[in-house]
Amino acid sequence: MLREIWTTKFKPKSWDEIVGNEKAREEFLNWLKNWSPEGKKAALIYGPAGVGKSLTVEIAAKMLGYNLIELNASDSRTKDVILEKVLPASRSRSISGKPNLIFLDEVDGIYQREDVGAVSAIKQLIDQATSPIVMVANDPWKQSLREIREKCLMIEFSRLRKDQVLKRLKKIVEEEGILIKDEALEAIAERSGGDMRSALTDLEALTTESEVISNGSVKSLLGNRIREESVFEAIRHAIYAKSINEAKTHLMSVDMNPDELLDWIYGNFPNIANDSTRAYEFLKRMADADFILAVVQKKRSWSLIPYIYDLLAIALMESKKGGYIRLSRPNRVSEKWIRISKSQERAEKIKELKTKYHETTRTIIFETLPLMNFIAEKKKGSSRPRRK
Amino acid sequence: MMETEQVWTEKYRPRRLSEMVDREEIVKRLETFVKTKNMPHLLFVGPPGTSKTTSALALVYDMYNGNVSGNYIELNASDERGIDVIRNRVKEFARSVPLGEVPFKIIILDECDSTTEEAQQALRRTMERYSNTTRFILIANELYKIIEPIQSRCAVFRFGPIPDNAILERLREIATKENIKYEEEALKMIVEKSEGDMRKAINFAQGAAAIEGAITVKSVKDFIGYAGVGKIDQVFEKAFHGDLEAAMNTLNNLLYNEGIPPKEIIRGIHKNVTQSTLSAQEKADMVSMLADVEYRIHSGADPEIQISALLAKISMLSADKRKKQSS
Numbered sequence A: 001m002l003r004e005i006w007t008t009k010f011k012p013k014s015w016d017e018i019v020g021n022e023k024a025r026e027e028f029l030n031w032l033k034n035w036s037p038e039g040k041k042a043a044l045i046y047g048p049a050g051v052g053k054s055l056t057v058e059i060a061a062k063m064l065g066y067n068l069i070e071l072n073a074s075d076s077r078t079k080d081v082i083l084e085k086v087l088p089a090s091r092s093r094s095i096s097g098k099p100n101l102i103f104l105d106e107v108d109g110i111y112q113r114e115d116v117g118a119v120s121a122i123k124q125l126i127d128q129a130t131s132p133i134v135m136v137a138n139d140p141w142k143q144s145l146r147e148i149r150e151k152c153l154m155i156e157f158s159r160l161r162k163d164q165v166l167k168r169l170k171k172i173v174e175e176e177g178i179l180i181k182d183e184a185l186e187a188i189a190e191r192s193g194g195d196m197r198s199a200l201t202d203l204e205a206l207t208t209e210s211e212v213i214s215n216g217s218v219k220s221l222l223g224n225r226i227r228e229e230s231v232f233e234a235i236r237h238a239i240y241a242k243s244i245n246e247a248k249t250h251l252m253s254v255d256m257n258p259d260e261l262l263d264w265i266y267g268n269f270p271n272i273a274n275d276s277t278r279a280y281e282f283l284k285r286m287a288d289a290d291f292i293l294a295v296v297q298k299k300r301s302w303s304l305i306p307y308i309y310d311l312l313a314i315a316l317m318e319s320k321k322g323g324y325i326r327l328s329r330p331n332r333v334s335e336k337w338i339r340i341s342k343s344q345e346r347a348e349k350i351k352e353l354k355t356k357y358h359e360t361t362r363t364i365i366f367e368t369l370p371l372m373n374f375i376a377e378k379k380k381g382s383s384r385p386r387r388k
Numbered sequence B: 001m002m003e004t005e006q007v008w009t010e011k012y013r014p015r016r017l018s019e020m021v022d023r024e025e026i027v028k029r030l031e032t033f034v035k036t037k038n039m040p041h042l043l044f045v046g047p048p049g050t051s052k053t054t055s056a057l058a059l060v061y062d063m064y065n066g067n068v069s070g071n072y073i074e075l076n077a078s079d080e081r082g083i084d085v086i087r088n089r090v091k092e093f094a095r096s097v098p099l100g101e102v103p104f105k106i107i108i109l110d111e112c113d114s115t116t117e118e119a120q121q122a123l124r125r126t127m128e129r130y131s132n133t134t135r136f137i138l139i140a141n142e143l144y145k146i147i148e149p150i151q152s153r154c155a156v157f158r159f160g161p162i163p164d165n166a167i168l169e170r171l172r173e174i175a176t177k178e179n180i181k182y183e184e185e186a187l188k189m190i191v192e193k194s195e196g197d198m199r200k201a202i203n204f205a206q207g208a209a210a211i212e213g214a215i216t217v218k219s220v221k222d223f224i225g226y227a228g229v230g231k232i233d234q235v236f237e238k239a240f241h242g243d244l245e246a247a248m249n250t251l252n253n254l255l256y257n258e259g260i261p262p263k264e265i266i267r268g269i270h271k272n273v274t275q276s277t278l279s280a281q282e283k284a285d286m287v288s289m290l291a292d293v294e295y296r297i298h299s300g301a302d303p304e305i306q307i308s309a310l311l312a313k314i315s316m317l318s319a320d321k322r323k324k325q326s327s
Helices: A022-033 A053-063 A079-090 A118-128 A143-150 A162-176 A182-192 A196-206 A215-221 A223-239 A244-252 A258-267 A276-299 A302-318 A336-357 A361-383 B024-036 B052-063 B083-095 B117-129 B148-153 B164-178 B184-194 B198-212 B217-226 B229-240 B244-258 B262-275 B280-298 B303-326
Strands: A042-046 A067-071 A100-104 A133-137 A152-156 B041-045 B072-076 B105-110 B134-140 B154-158
Touching (some): A022 A042, A022 A152, A042 A143, A053 A067, A053 A100, A053 A133, A067 A079, A079 A100, A079 A118, A118 A133, A118 A143, A143 A152, A162 A182, A182 A196, A223 A258, A223 A302, A244 A302, A258 A276, A258 A302, A276 A302, A276 B280, A276 B303, A336 A361, A336 B244, A361 B262, B041 B052, B041 B148, B072 B083, B083 B117, B083 B134, B117 B148, B148 B154, B164 B184, B164 B198, B184 B198, B184 B217, B198 B217, B229 B244, B229 B262, B229 B303, B244 B262, B244 B303, B262 B280, B262 B303, B280 B303
Parallel strands (some): A042 A133, A042 A152, A100 A133, B041 B134, B041 B154, B072 B105
């Protein structure tokens, strides 16, 4: 028997089944209903993953009798495809006589290099189309999308509330007769961070034929991915927190030691602080927090830990606001072990050379090693065949 | 790959006191120790590349007439394993009787001035305890960093910068032995850039020779531009020109790929700060922060995060400056 994944199986079929973002959805529906070539010809729906952006487009199209022409990141979205295939469609009706609705999903995934000329092609598409165009993105504030933004009605979707996610999960659990403890269901909703798709995926992953799902199994089975998402979530919440205490509460809810949390926040520095004054303030807080951490670890003075969270919270609250903040797993976290082993390897090499050449560490690092590397490089260079 | 190429500083290091040309006064006194087969504890002080280690090794060689094995050890005081390890190794070494006619063994202890006062106190006790069977040759860059009780137990030898003509002569000699062509101007340039540091001069010469098989003004310039310290200047310059992210990337490269110690990076930034076009007040602020950052790293804080904050401040100050100038 064919088994659908749950995000498909439980996908809402009607407008009223969609959870959350009522106002934003209404705004989109009105734009589409009243669409005319004289008004805004394109809309850009943006917001975090799993909050129903694409779903809203799909269901609205069905409700209002549009033929949806969709182009997502897995399609090739070069200039040629947009101008030769999509543009003609935007200026005509479908065979069935329905009007077309052009849907470009994940437009922030358009990369200058692979999708050559795509951005300027989209601009041209908007200018020449006689059908509505809707685009969806997680991060609409990318520099490359600037000119497109100006031509669009911007509609923001926000994260779902925990109770909204929970309500939906409860309904599914009841319909399917899944054995799950209330607190486990709540844990899934909590950790989803308002991402319905991830909540459904987690619930599916945890459901077995017979066993009762407990809170413990949620934690253990959904380890890393959720952990990663929960740290991003906490960082975003802290950025928009109204008070230091609120920001701290979010940060302390992350299942991580303060040193690891510091690495995650520090490592996302380029995504969080931009101009030079903010960059300094942000990095200064990080450095202060890091120093307190060093004292905590050295002197075992655990009572200093709250100050670390204070500084992290303040650094985040001071940082840039507005729009979606893209966060990523920092190199600092991923490469920690590689770095440690590399530096050990290096230390051994230095030790060996120190004995061999009767030199100090400083001399080996600043003079002997650079000299040896330089000579090795030159040799490699000269052994290559010369072009005539 | 690297090992096949001998480093010239080692290849041409004098083995015996008689081969040393540029330290006549010191050599004369050291030769007396060899003649009488006796010596006090010695303390060699001077800047890098002024033949301190070479003199110590040559003295050992002559003292035991070449039979050095088992009669001396070479230790490094700044070794990360600390003073306890040194104490144990000295104990172990001093336990066995010296071989041959010299009634003591020699311990060469390098980088003595990089250790803490406590470590030096421990060292002093170790020196006393084993002075019947061992003699120490302590090596340091700066005398004031050595505690008085140690200074008073040693005969202090000061090693000044090597005179320019002695370096020049040595470079010519090595180039001839290596069968490498050189421009006289290039050698003079090396001498000038190495500021009395023989090791640096020889390294410059070898690096320059690697470029096109000859020591030319151009190859000397190329190599000096490549050598380590220049990269720390780049970190500062990138931050100072407002590209904080690039500065931080270079910093990471220095810390994690090149393995430059954080202290050296701070030292390099310090030099750049004091020479920069920042105002006196700004320089003072930066210097305080530099001192603070060094202290923090010494206390166990993370070098990358601490130095990044330092770079962010430089970047901010220079951005303010540009803003003021343009308005």
